[in-house]
Amino acid sequence: xxxxxxxxxxxxxxxxxxxxxxRVIAExxxxxxxxxxxxxxxxxxxxxVLYSHFENRDAIVAAVAIEGFREIATTLGESVxxxxxxRALERAAMAYLDFAVSQPALYEAMFVLPTDLxxxxxxxxxxxxxxxxxxAKVVAPFCANVETxxxxxxxxxxxxxxxxxxxxxxxxxxAERVAMVVRAVVATAGESIGRGA
Amino acid sequence: xxxxxxxxxxxxxxxxxxxxxxRVIAExxxxxxxxxxxxxxxxxxxxxVLYSHFENRDAIVAAVAIEGFREIATTLGESVxxxxxxRALERAAMAYLDFAVSQPALYEAMFVLPTDLxxxxxxxxxxxxxxxxxxAKVVAPFCANVETxxxxxxxxxxxxxxxxxxxxxxxxxxAERVAMVVRAVVATAGESIGRGA
DNA sequence: AAATTATTCTAGCATCGCTAGATTGTCAAG
DNA sequence: CTTGACAATCTAGCGATGCTAGAATAATTT
Numbered sequence: 001x002x003x004x005x006x007x008x009x010x011x012x013x014x015x016x017x018x019x020x021x022x023r024v025i026a027e028x029x030x031x032x033x034x035x036x037x038x039x040x041x042x043x044x045x046x047x048x049v050l051y052s053h054f055e056n057r058d059a060i061v062a063a064v065a066i067e068g069f070r071e072i073a074t075t076l077g078e079s080v081x082x083x084x085x086x087r088a089l090e091r092a093a094m095a096y097l098d099f100a101v102s103q104p105a106l107y108e109a110m111f112v113l114p115t116d117l118x119x120x121x122x123x124x125x126x127x128x129x130x131x132x133x134x135x136a137k138v139v140a141p142f143c144a145n146v147e148t149x150x151x152x153x154x155x156x157x158x159x160x161x162x163x164x165x166x167x168x169x170x171x172x173x174x175a176e177r178v179a180m181v182v183r184a185v186v187a188t189a190g191e192s193i194g195r196g197a
Numbered sequence: 198x199x200x201x202x203x204x205x206x207x208x209x210x211x212x213x214x215x216x217x218x219x220r221v222i223a224e225x226x227x228x229x230x231x232x233x234x235x236x237x238x239x240x241x242x243x244x245x246v247l248y249s250h251f252e253n254r255d256a257i258v259a260a261v262a263i264e265g266f267r268e269i270a271t272t273l274g275e276s277v278x279x280x281x282x283x284r285a286l287e288r289a290a291m292a293y294l295d296f297a298v299s300q301p302a303l304y305e306a307m308f309v310l311p312t313d314l315x316x317x318x319x320x321x322x323x324x325x326x327x328x329x330x331x332x333a334k335v336v337a338p339f340c341a342n343v344e345t346x347x348x349x350x351x352x353x354x355x356x357x358x359x360x361x362x363x364x365x366x367x368x369x370x371x372a373e374r375v376a377m378v379v380r381a382v383v384a385t386a387g388e389s390i391g392r393g394a
Numbered sequence: 395a396a397a398t399t400a401t402t403c404t405a406g407c408a409t410c411g412c413t414a415g416a417t418t419g420t421c422a423a424g
Numbered sequence: 425c426t427t428g429a430c431a432a433t434c435t436a437g438c439g440a441t442g443c444t445a446g447a448a449t450a451a452t453t454t
Binding site: 111145155181184187 | 308309342344345346348349351352353354355356357359360363366367370373374377378380381382384385
Binding site: 035048 | 409410411412413414
């Protein structure tokens with residue numbers, strides 16, 4: 001079955017070349033420049049070939065997004081490292097923002113463009129959950145209701161990333177805003193534990 | 198000059214009919230359904246007429262967005278009313294989220310679709326600033342660095358709105374998340390004042 | 395009434411996502 | 425080696441998009 005294996009490998013490789021090309025073009029020229037014709041030219045095949053790999057253009061964007069979710073999970077994990085407590089919070093927050101700002105098109109694919117990737121749902125793909133778990137880990141020491149606190153922490157970071165990316169916040173104050181979010185999580189710890197849920 | 202006035206009025210009215218149609222269609226069927234042909238049919242003129250009002254399709258979206266910025270500013274102001282302190286924070290936060298969730302297409306126009314409306318900039322249009330100021334007003338009592346604190350508060354609300362809209366948070370926990378943000382602002386007050394800037 | 399200007403429409407271009415049907419390549423059976 | 429079946433791929437084109445040039449109409453001025 002070695003020959004069928006080779007075909008399968010080549011097919012998989014072609015698929016990943018499509019995704020890689022989409023990602024590169026998007027990051028360089030924006031998602032508007034990622035057309036099916038352009039991708040076909042890039043991988044040196046005709047357009048219908050793309051549709052044997054992906055149902056439609058959105059599915060290609062979604063494939064890039066999933067790459068992004070995988071990467072942000074490991075990036076968050078690595079950035080935290082062995083640090084704990086407030087230090088871990090700070091590093092995770094900074095790493096999150098750096099990720100979003102340094103790869104805006106990737107981040108856009110993950111959070112702005114597609115809608116068919118469900119989250120708070122049973123069908124949620126594991127890639128989408130890993131990043132959330134990484135955040136939950138650093139938030140947990142400070143909050144009783146971890147799920148809600150993580151959602152809120154994540155939302156704050158996401159909001160900072162989005163508004164920053166859109167040029168709607170003062171770039172110079174980025175670190176200060178991150179520090180403020182971290183301080184907020186730390187400060188609520190006493191209250192929230194004292195108050196219960 | 199009454200006749201020229203009438204023409205000006207009619208022209209302005211036609212323009213606002215375009216914007217209104219775009220907004221209604223977007224809210225009912227999504228922005229993808231807002232095509233130039235569709236809008237032309239809606240106002241019962243040919244397509245080129247639209248281009249005598251707006252430079253391109255994006256400019257129509259931007260016009261809807263500006264309506265949104267005007268409205269969210271007054272909505273925030275009204276929701277706060279005479280309340281102060283923590284109460285004012287809570288009401289503003291809830292009003293913000295309600296606005297975003299109840300008019301998703303409008304909110305999308307304001308924050309997702311266009312990029313040519315600049316913010317932290319000298320050319321920032323006053324409509325875009327008013328909402329920010331409304332938030333600053335309720336945040337100010339709790340923070341020394343109002344500008345940064347308002348940016349951060351706004352980002353938290355925006356993140357909650359976006360992730361909520363995309364179905365990536367548990368809908369049932371929305372109020373809890375808002376409460377958490379409010380609590381965070383209140384809790385940081387002591388620290389941030391004590392620590393200075 | 396004629397000429398000029400402003401207003402609006404018809405018709406079409408380039409490009410997009412996507413697909414049906416023809417064409418080529420591959421490989422086992424005769 | 426030939427042939428036939430099957431898989432892989434391409435050519436060509438459909439419908440819809442944003443946008444625009446140039447024709448046609450309406451309004452205003454001379």
